Amino acid sequence: MTQPAHPDAVPPPWPLRAIETYYNGHHFRSRLEARWAVFMDALNLGYRYEAEGYELDGLHYLPDFYIPAWDAFLEVKPLLPDDGAILKAMRLARASTRRVFMLIGEARPAGYDVWRWGLTLRSGVVWNPGLVWCACAQHGVQLHPWPAFADDEHRIEEAFCQAAEIRFEFRR
Numbered sequence: 001m002t003q004p005a006h007p008d009a010v011p012p013p014w015p016l017r018a019i020e021t022y023y024n025g026h027h028f029r030s031r032l033e034a035r036w037a038v039f040m041d042a043l044n045l046g047y048r049y050e051a052e053g054y055e056l057d058g059l060h061y062l063p064d065f066y067i068p069a070w071d072a073f074l075e076v077k078p079l080l081p082d083d084g085a086i087l088k089a090m091r092l093a094r095a096s097t098r099r100v101f102m103l104i105g106e107a108r109p110a111g112y113d114v115w116r117w118g119l120t121l122r123s124g125v126v127w128n129p130g131l132v133w134c135a136c137a138q139h140g141v142q143l144h145p146w147p148a149f150a151d152d153e154h155r156i157e158e159a160f161c162q163a164a165e166i167r168f169e170f171r172r
Helices: 031-042 083-096 153-165
Strands: 021-023 026-028 054-056 059-061 065-067 072-077 099-105 112-120 124-129 131-136 140-145
Touching: 021 031, 026 031, 031 065, 031 072, 031 153, 054 083, 059 083, 072 083, 083 099, 083 112
Parallel strands: 072 099
Antiparallel strands: 021 026, 054 059, 065 072, 099 112, 112 124, 131 140
8 A cells, every 4th residue: 555645735826727527427626526536436435526515603615525435524625725624624524523534636646645534522623644545345445544454455546547547528
């Protein structure tokens, strides 16, 4: 299993606009979100894209994905999240009592990092950086701390390949 990279990329000095992308019946706000959807589809990990928005103490938040099998939210970011994105993830974890995963970077081995917020009975919201995708017969597809044991690492590698190789049509 490859250790995830920390994307320390500096945002460009000009405003970039993501390309909206149509894939599998959804209009994704970016190619990055669409590639992560391809990755999850390749793993047969069901998701709902932008299923529900939330008002969290004055902040409005529309998580990118809800993963029913995990009863968790998944947010996609191209770069390290700013304080506002972190605050939204923490508030959503607290208000929903569900885990919130933040995928940072590209859908490729060693090209991403995963952060997690969730609740514990003792300390409230917890944060766990450095999770990796793994698949095994007993637990299915999960995110675990690195290094993680996986008896079906080939499935993860194939999903990364599918996400990298897909070509999306440009639509206006």
